[in-house]
Amino acid sequence: MSHLYYNAAPQETRVAKPRKAPRSYPTHKPAHIYLYGTCVVDLFFPEAGMDAIHLLEREGIQVNFPQAQSCCGQPAYTSGYTQQAKDVARSQLALLTEDWPLVVCSGSCAGMFREHYSDLFKDEPETLAQVTALAERTYELSEFLLKVCQVELTDQGEATQVALHTSCSARREMNTHLHARELLNQLTQVERLDHDHESECCGFGGTFSVRMPDISGAMVADKTQALQKSGAQQVVSADCGCLLNINGAFEKQNIPLLGQHLASFLWQRTQVKQEPNT
Amino acid sequence: MSSQRIHTLDVTAQNLKSNARLSLKDQQLRTNMRSAMDSLISKRLISMPDEDERENLRELGNKIKASALSQLPDLLEQLESNLTKQGIQVHWASTTEEANAIVLNIAQARNAKQVIKGKSMVSEEMAMNEHLTEHGIEALESDMGEYIIQLDNEKPTHIIMPAIHKNAQQVGKLFESRLALPYTDDVDSLIQSARSILREKFFQADIGISGVNFAVAETGTLLLVENEGNGRMSTTVPPVHIAVTGIEKVVANLQDTVPLLSLLTRSALGQGITTYVNMISAPRQPDELDGPEEVHLVLLDNGRSQAFADSELRQTLNCIRCGACMNHCPVYTRIGGQAYGTVYPGPIGKIISPHLLGLENTPDHPSASSLCGACGEVCPVKIPIPALLRRLREENVKSPKQQPQIMAGQGSRYSNKEALLWKGWQAFNTKPLLYKTGTFLATRLGQFTPSKLGAWTQNHSAPKPAKRSLHELAKKHLEKKS
Numbered sequence: 001m002s003h004l005y006y007n008a009a010p011q012e013t014r015v016a017k018p019r020k021a022p023r024s025y026p027t028h029k030p031a032h033i034y035l036y037g038t039c040v041v042d043l044f045f046p047e048a049g050m051d052a053i054h055l056l057e058r059e060g061i062q063v064n065f066p067q068a069q070s071c072c073g074q075p076a077y078t079s080g081y082t083q084q085a086k087d088v089a090r091s092q093l094a095l096l097t098e099d100w101p102l103v104v105c106s107g108s109c110a111g112m113f114r115e116h117y118s119d120l121f122k123d124e125p126e127t128l129a130q131v132t133a134l135a136e137r138t139y140e141l142s143e144f145l146l147k148v149c150q151v152e153l154t155d156q157g158e159a160t161q162v163a164l165h166t167s168c169s170a171r172r173e174m175n176t177h178l179h180a181r182e183l184l185n186q187l188t189q190v191e192r193l194d195h196d197h198e199s200e201c202c203g204f205g206g207t208f209s210v211r212m213p214d215i216s217g218a219m220v221a222d223k224t225q226a227l228q229k230s231g232a233q234q235v236v237s238a239d240c241g242c243l244l245n246i247n248g249a250f251e252k253q254n255i256p257l258l259g260q261h262l263a264s265f266l267w268q269r270t271q272v273k274q275e276p277n278t
Numbered sequence: 279m280s281s282q283r284i285h286t287l288d289v290t291a292q293n294l295k296s297n298a299r300l301s302l303k304d305q306q307l308r309t310n311m312r313s314a315m316d317s318l319i320s321k322r323l324i325s326m327p328d329e330d331e332r333e334n335l336r337e338l339g340n341k342i343k344a345s346a347l348s349q350l351p352d353l354l355e356q357l358e359s360n361l362t363k364q365g366i367q368v369h370w371a372s373t374t375e376e377a378n379a380i381v382l383n384i385a386q387a388r389n390a391k392q393v394i395k396g397k398s399m400v401s402e403e404m405a406m407n408e409h410l411t412e413h414g415i416e417a418l419e420s421d422m423g424e425y426i427i428q429l430d431n432e433k434p435t436h437i438i439m440p441a442i443h444k445n446a447q448q449v450g451k452l453f454e455s456r457l458a459l460p461y462t463d464d465v466d467s468l469i470q471s472a473r474s475i476l477r478e479k480f481f482q483a484d485i486g487i488s489g490v491n492f493a494v495a496e497t498g499t500l501l502l503v504e505n506e507g508n509g510r511m512s513t514t515v516p517p518v519h520i521a522v523t524g525i526e527k528v529v530a531n532l533q534d535t536v537p538l539l540s541l542l543t544r545s546a547l548g549q550g551i552t553t554y555v556n557m558i559s560a561p562r563q564p565d566e567l568d569g570p571e572e573v574h575l576v577l578l579d580n581g582r583s584q585a586f587a588d589s590e591l592r593q594t595l596n597c598i599r600c601g602a603c604m605n606h607c608p609v610y611t612r613i614g615g616q617a618y619g620t621v622y623p624g625p626i627g628k629i630i631s632p633h634l635l636g637l638e639n640t641p642d643h644p645s646a647s648s649l650c651g652a653c654g655e656v657c658p659v660k661i662p663i664p665a666l667l668r669r670l671r672e673e674n675v676k677s678p679k680q681q682p683q684i685m686a687g688q689g690s691r692y693s694n695k696e697a698l699l700w701k702g703w704q705a706f707n708t709k710p711l712l713y714k715t716g717t718f719l720a721t722r723l724g725q726f727t728p729s730k731l732g733a734w735t736q737n738h739s740a741p742k743p744a745k746r747s748l749h750e751l752a753k754k755h756l757e758k759k760s
C-alpha cells in the first residue's frame with residue numbers, strides 16, 4: 001500500500017461548474033452605461049472605442065468613460081502573475097461605483113470581468129459579492145447592442161463581403177460569434193463569408209505570442225491565409241487583441257487586408273451620408 | 279536502467295520551443311496531422327450530435343471521476359483487497375523505477391524471454407520496453423500503431439493513435455525496409471502483414487502486458503477497451519498477464535464505468551463502443567480452459583499524488599486518456615506529439631507532465647498555449663485545462679523559495695527581471711497619472727516605435743500606437759456633449 005497519497009490535505013474534490021442557463025437580458029435600455037475601452041483599444045484602436053460611443057449614443061444611452069481606467073488585468077492573470085492582476089483588477093473595480101452596465105469593447109476583456117474576477121477574489125467575500133454583481137451587468141459590445149439595445153441597423157454602404165473572426169474567449173464565454181453574426185446579418189448589403197477553420201484560435205493568446213513566437217506565428221499564418229482565401233474584402237472582429245495579431249501579420253506578409261473592429265464597421269456602414277453643403 | 283530514456287525525454291521536454299520550431303517546418307507532418315485531427319473532430323461530433331445529451335453526459339463523467347477521486351485511498355484499498363481475494367497480485371510503485379523493478383522481478387521469476395504488449399501509456403511512462411530490453415527480455419508492441427512506431431524507433435505521438443503522424447505511404451516504406459515486405463500503401467494489406475507476424479508472437483510470449491482503462495473497486499475488475507483484439511490476446515494467451523496503471527484509474531463500481539466508457543470511446547474515435555471490451559477479474563480457474571495462470575496489477579503513483587494534494591490540480595486526475603483535447607488543440611495539430619518531449623503530449627500532457635517530471639523539466643509546457651479553450655470545451659470529464667495551465671504558470675513564476683511548495687520544480691521560470699517588469703506593469707495600470715503620461719508619450723512618439731520589437735516582429739509588423747488615445751478622444755467628445 002502506497003502511503004504517498006495519504007499526504008494529501010483533506011480538501012474537497014472539485015466538481016465542474018454547472019452549465020450556465022442562457023443569459024437573460026434587461027427589457028429596457030439603461031440610461032447610463034460605463035464604457036470600458038481596454039488597453040489595446042486605448043492605444044491601438046481608439047477609433048473603435050469612439051465608434052462604440054457613437055453607436056451607443058445613437059441608442060439614446062449616456063456613455064460614461066472613467067478616465068482612470070487602464071487594463072482589466074488579463075495579461076498578468078494569464079501569465080501567472082496573479083497578485084499583480086488582482087491589484088489592477090481592484091483599481092478598476094474602484095472606478096465602477098454606479099450600478100450601470102459595463103460595456104466592454106473587447107470580448108476577452110469582457111470575459112475577464114465576467115468569468116475570471118470571481119476567481120481572483122475568491123478569498124475575499126466582500127469583493128467577491130461586488131464582482132459577482134458586476135459580472136451580471138458586464139456585456140461585450142456586440143451582445144449589448146443586439147440583446148439589450150435591440151438595435152436595428154440600416155445599411156447605408158455599398159455591397160461588400162466580410163469575414164468575421166471571433167476571439168476564443170469571447171466565443172466560448174459569451175457567444176460573441178453569434179451576436180456579431182446577427183448584427184452583420186442586419187446589414188443588407190453585407191455578405192458574411194465563412195473561412196477555413198473559422199473557430200480556430202488566431203494564435204494571439206496575449207504573452208503567448210511573444211513567448212512562443214514560432215507556434216503562434218504558425219497559427220496566425222494559417223489564420224491570415226484562411227481569411228484571405230475566403231475572398232472577403234474586409235475582416236471584422238470584436239476583439240482588438242486578435243486584430244492586433246491578425247493585422248500585424250497581414251502587414252508583415254503583405255496581404256492586402258486589414259481587420260477592423262466591429263464597432264467601426266457597424267458605425268461606418270450605418271451613417272447616413274451627409275450631402276456636402278453647397 | 280529506465281533512467282536512460284527518461285533522461286533523453288527530459289532533455290527533449292526541456293527543449294519544447296526548439297523541438298516545436300523543427301516540427302513546424304515539417305510540411306508532411308503538418309498535413310498528416312491536420313487531416314487526421316480534422317477527421318477525429320468530426321467523428322466525435324457525429325457520435326455525440328445532441329448538445330444537451332453530450333453536455334449532460336460530460337457533467338455526469340465529471341461527477342463520477344470527482345467522486346472517485348474524493349475517495350481515492352479507500353477505493354484503492356478496496357480494489358486491492360478484492361483483486362487479492364480473486365487471485366490477482368497487486369503491487370504498489372511510487373516511482374517508475376519501482377514499477378520497472380516489479381515487472382522485471384515477475385519476468386525473471388518466470389525466466390521470461392519474450393513479452394508481448396497491448397497498448398499502455400503507463401508502460402511508456404515507465405520506459406518499460408527499454409528496461410526489459412536492457413535485461414535481455416524482448417518486448418514487442420502488438421497494437422498496430424505502437425508496432426509501427428516501435429519498428430521506426432519512435433515514441434508515440436498520440437495517446438490513442440501512436441502513429442497518427444504517419445500516412446500509409448510512410449508506413450508502406452517502413453514495412454518495406456524493416457520487414458522486407460513488398461511496398462504497398464494499401465492499409466488493409468499493411469495491417470494483414472503485421473497481424474500475421476504478431477499472431478506467432480502471441481503464442482511465443484512468456485508474458486503479456488497491458489494497461490487498464492478503469493479499475494473497478496467494488497468488483498475488483500480491470501476494464502480494458504481496444505479495437506484490434508491484441509489486448510485480448512495479450513491478456514489471455516501468455517501464461518502471465520501484468521497490467522500496469524496509474525492510481526487515478528480506479529472507479530467505485532461497474533455502473534460508473536458505463537457513462538465513462540461511452541464518453542471515452544466517443545471522445546476518442548467517435549465510436550459508440552469499442553470492438554473489444556475486456557473485463558479481467560481473476561487468473562485462470564481450475565475448471566477453465568484458457569487465460570493466464572498469473573495476473574498482476576502494478577499501481578503507479580509517479581507524481582500523481584502531488585496533483586492529488588491540491589484541490590484545483592487534483593482535477594488533472596479526472597483524465598480518462600481519450601485524446602480529445604489533443605485532437606482539438608491548435609498547437610498540437612501544428613507541432614505534433616514528438617515536440618513535447620513527454621510521454622503525454624497535447625493539453626493533457628501540458629497539465630500532467632509537470633507532475634510526473636517536475637516543472638524544472640517541463641518549464642515551457644504551461645506556456646505553450648494560447649489558452650484558447652478548445653481542449654476544456656471537449657474534455658469528457660470536464661477538466662478545466664486552461665485554468666490548470668494558468669495555475670501551472672503561476673507555480674512556474676513564483677519564487678522558488680516561496681512557501682508552501684506545491685509542485686516539484688516550483689519557480690522554474692522565475693526571473694527577477696520579469697517579476698519586476700510585471701510590478702512595473704501593475705504600477706502603470708493602477709496609477710492613473712502614470713498611465714496617462716505613458717499613453718501620452720506612446721501616442722506622441724508613436725512614429726518612433728522601433729521596427730524590431732523582439733519576438734513580436736518575427737510574425738508581425740511593429741505595432742504603431744494611434745495619434746491620440748481613446749482616453750483623450752473620449753474626454754474631448756464627452757466634454758463637448760455635456
Ligand code: SF4
Pocket residue numbers: 545596597598599600601602603604625626653656657658659660661
Ligand atoms: S484531459 Fe480530457 S480530453 Fe484530454 S485526454 Fe484526458 S479526458 Fe481526454
